[in-house]
Amino acid sequence: MQKVxxxxxxxxxLHLGNYFGALANWVDLQNQGYHCHFFVADWHAITTKHDETGTIRQNSLEMAKDWIAAGLDPQKSVLFVQSLVKQHAELFTLLAMITPVGWLERCPTYKEQKEQLGESKTAHLGFLGYPVLQAADIVLYDADFVPVGEDQLPHLEITREIVRRFNFMYGETLVEPQAKLTQAPKLTGTDGRKMSKSYDNFVELAETSESxxxxxxxxxxDPARVRRNDPGNPTICSVYDFHKLxxxxxxxxxxxxxxTTGSMGxxxxxxxxxxxMDAFFEPMRERRAQLHDDDVLHILHEGSxxxxxxxETVMRRVRHHMNLDI
Incomplete structure (x- = not known):
C-alpha cells in the first residue's frame, strides 16, 4: 500500500474552505486504499502562536471531531497528534544538523509571514526551522505522497532537498516523497471574499440548521437587484457560488x-x-453528535x-545510518 x-x-x-481545500481529498485518499496518516500539527501551531497555547487542546479535539464527522475512519487511517510522537522532535534535531540556513531563508512562507506577522511572532528558531520539522513529519512515515495544492509545492520541495542531502551523506535511508496535486474548487465566503475566520465570513462543518x-x-x-423582479447576474452572487458546490x-x-429574468427572488x-446544504451537513451532524471528548482523545492516543x-522503525534506520545506534 502506498503511504500518504x-x-x-x-x-x-473547521469550515467549508478547510473541507473542500483538504479534508474531502483526505477522505477520498483513505477510501481509495492508501495507507494514510493524518495528524494534528500542534507543534506547528506554536511556531507563530507560542504565546497562545491555551486553546490548543480543545481546538485539537474540535478539529478531530470534524475529521471523523466528515468521514475519516480511525480503522482505515491513523489519526494522531504530532506532540505525542516524540520521534518528530528527534528527527527534526538530526535533520536540522544538515539543513543549510540559506534554504530556510529562501522559503516563500518564511518571507511572506515574516512581513505579515512581524518580528515578535517570527524572530525565533522555531519559525525559521518550520520546514525542517515539516520534513521530519513526512519522512517519519516513509510517505510516498503528500497531498498539496500547487501553491504548496515549494514547501514540499524543501523536504525533498533535505531528504536528498541526507541520503547523499549517510546512504539511502529516507523515502523521498512525491506531491499528489489536489484541485480545490473555488470557494468564497458569505461576503464574496475568500472564506476565512479572520473575515468572519465562514460556514463551519458543525453548523446547526438554524445557524x-x-x-x-x-x-x-447581486447589488443591482433592488426589487424582487429585477433581473440579476448569478456570476457575481455569493449564493450562486455556493450552489455550484x-x-x-x-x-x-x-x-x-x-x-437573469427576475422570476426567482x-x-x-x-x-x-x-x-x-442541510442535506449535505446532516450526516456530519449526526456523526459529530455521537462523538464525545473522551472518545476522540482515545482515538488520538491510540493513533499516536x-x-x-x-x-520508531524509521528512527532506528536513521540512527544506524548516522552511526548513532550505540
Missing amino acids: LSGMRPTGR LWQKIRNMIT FSSADDRALIQTGC CMDCKKLLRER RRAAEHA
Whole structure:
C-alpha cells in the first residue's frame, strides 16, 4: 500500500474552505486504499502562536471531531497528534544538523509571514526551522505522497532537498516523497471574499440548521437587484457560488434562468440553497453528535501509539545510518 501523510494546525472547528481545500481529498485518499496518516500539527501551531497555547487542546479535539464527522475512519487511517510522537522532535534535531540556513531563508512562507506577522511572532528558531520539522513529519512515515495544492509545492520541495542531502551523506535511508496535486474548487465566503475566520465570513462543518440559515440569509447577492423582479447576474452572487458546490445541474439551470429574468427572488434562491446544504451537513451532524471528548482523545492516543511504532522503525534506520545506534 502506498503511504500518504498530511496534517493540519489545530485552529478549532473547521469550515467549508478547510473541507473542500483538504479534508474531502483526505477522505477520498483513505477510501481509495492508501495507507494514510493524518495528524494534528500542534507543534506547528506554536511556531507563530507560542504565546497562545491555551486553546490548543480543545481546538485539537474540535478539529478531530470534524475529521471523523466528515468521514475519516480511525480503522482505515491513523489519526494522531504530532506532540505525542516524540520521534518528530528527534528527527527534526538530526535533520536540522544538515539543513543549510540559506534554504530556510529562501522559503516563500518564511518571507511572506515574516512581513505579515512581524518580528515578535517570527524572530525565533522555531519559525525559521518550520520546514525542517515539516520534513521530519513526512519522512517519519516513509510517505510516498503528500497531498498539496500547487501553491504548496515549494514547501514540499524543501523536504525533498533535505531528504536528498541526507541520503547523499549517510546512504539511502529516507523515502523521498512525491506531491499528489489536489484541485480545490473555488470557494468564497458569505461576503464574496475568500472564506476565512479572520473575515468572519465562514460556514463551519458543525453548523446547526438554524445557524446555517442565519448565515445564508445574510449572504451578499447581486447589488443591482433592488426589487424582487429585477433581473440579476448569478456570476457575481455569493449564493450562486455556493450552489455550484451543493446543488445539481438542474437546480443551477433553474437559478440561472430565474435570476437573469427576475422570476426567482434572492430569498427563494437562498431557501433552495439551505435545503441543499442541510442535506449535505446532516450526516456530519449526526456523526459529530455521537462523538464525545473522551472518545476522540482515545482515538488520538491510540493513533499516536500506532504512529510512534512506525516512526520508531524509521528512527532506528536513521540512527544506524548516522552511526548513532550505540
